Every structure is written in structure tokens, then in C-alpha cells.
Amino acid sequence: MKMLIVAATKPEIAPLMMHFNLPGGDFTGNKEFDILITGVGMTATAYALGKHLSKQYNLVLNLGIAGSFDRSIALGTIVNVYEDTFAELGAEDHEKFLSIEDLGFGKSTHSAFNNLLSESVAKLPKVKGITVNRVHGCEPSISAINTRLSPVAESMEGAAVLYCCGQQDIPCLQIRSISNYVEPRNRKAWKIDLALKNLNHWAIEFLTNT
Numbered sequence: 001m002k003m004l005i006v007a008a009t010k011p012e013i014a015p016l017m018m019h020f021n022l023p024g025g026d027f028t029g030n031k032e033f034d035i036l037i038t039g040v041g042m043t044a045t046a047y048a049l050g051k052h053l054s055k056q057y058n059l060v061l062n063l064g065i066a067g068s069f070d071r072s073i074a075l076g077t078i079v080n081v082y083e084d085t086f087a088e089l090g091a092e093d094h095e096k097f098l099s100i101e102d103l104g105f106g107k108s109t110h111s112a113f114n115n116l117l118s119e120s121v122a123k124l125p126k127v128k129g130i131t132v133n134r135v136h137g138c139e140p141s142i143s144a145i146n147t148r149l150s151p152v153a154e155s156m157e158g159a160a161v162l163y164c165c166g167q168q169d170i171p172c173l174q175i176r177s178i179s180n181y182v183e184p185r186n187r188k189a190w191k192i193d194l195a196l197k198n199l200n201h202w203a204i205e206f207l208t209n210t
Ligand SMILES: O=C(O)c1cccc(C(=O)CC[C@H]2O[C@@H](n3cnc4c(=O)[nH]cnc43)[C@H](O)[C@@H]2O)c1
Pocket: 008, 009, 040, 041, 064, 065, 066, 067, 068, 132, 135, 136, 154, 155, 156, 157, 179, 180, 181, 182, 187
């Protein structure tokens, strides 16, 4: 049995790949784990997982950076996103938003599930996430999503990974490093280097001891 590590972009896990001396390419790995680089967004993620996800994996580990709605979480903090919602999936009904639950078409929130007894996972803050096609970057939409879902983390892939794993009944975990706050767009304030350093440090430790 093997682990599948899923990341949207290569830079997000490049230090990990270097540490374990892995060859390049979007689907690579060693005896213990494979690595899948999906591309950014839910569609690219679902497509890549559709090609590569199988029962040979006993755990899928989604790694990446994320935005935080919660300013009490310091940039660079690693979080365990235990539940993730496709935030835009639904319909507008004038000023109201109807989720796919409201429309009767299924569910928009998906959970990570696993039976890992890992200290490096247990020590991480557990947070709720949302997954979006359009990164929030203006006050009215941030305020509306806060009122509707009170999310903590935001990514562009997380719920797609949890959904695919749920469909195949494969244990999964979404671990993200906070690179920025969700706020009116302010790219200069993003701490991507810090977030990547901490994420890869955590992941190398986890993979070495699991
Ligand atoms: O320049 C931008 O506006 C920009 C927007 C989103 C992501 C990026 C990236 O460089 C990394 C891609 C990766 O990052 C995740 N991410 C990071 N912060 C956020 C966020 O605040 N909201 C949603 N996604 C975020 C995302 O999962 C992407 O795959 C640059």
C-alpha cells in the first residue's frame, strides 16, 4: 500500500521532491508514495485524480497553500482542513444563494476521513475550508461568504480532492499552509515563501515518520 500526494503546482512541493530525490514530471514517486501535480483548480484536480486515483493508495494527502479568513491564524501556519465546501456550487435566487442541497442535487460539503494516529497531524489546528474558482478579493463578497459559511481557509482544489476520495472510499487528508489573508486583493502581503517553507518542513517530517 502506498500514499498519493496531491498538489496543484510543482513549486508548492518542490523542496519535498528535492529532499526525497524524486525525478521531475507531473506524476512521479518512489516505493512509499506517488506525487501528482494536478494544475490549479477543481476541474484540473478532478481530471488528474480521475486518471490516477486507485485502490492501491491507502491515503491521499493534499498539500498546498491557502488563504485564511481568520486573522488570528499567523501567516505560515499549517492547518488541517477537515471539511471543505464547494462554495460557488448552486444558484442565485435574486439576492439569495441556493446551495446544491437547497436545489436537491447533492451535497457541497465533503470531509477528510482517515484513521491515522499521527502526532504531526494531531497537533495541527483543524479548520473548515471552502474551495472556489474565483479567489475572494473584494469586501462585499468576503462579507457575504463569511455570513453564509464562516469559512477559515480558502483554496482552489481542496473540496475536489475530498470529493474524489469520498467517491472511491480512500482515506484522505488536506494539509495547507496559510500564505495570505482573504482580503481586498493585496498580493504584496502574501507570504508564499514562508508558507512553502513550513509546508514542506511539515510534509518531510510526516513522510519520514509515517
Ligand atoms: O496571484 C493570485 O492572485 C493568486 C491567486 C490564487 C493562487 C495563487 C498562487 O500562486 C498559488 C496557487 C494555489 O494557491 C492556493 N491559494 C493560496 N491562497 C489562496 C486564496 O486566498 N484563495 C484561494 N486559493 C488560494 C490555491 O489553492 C491555488 O492552487 C495566486
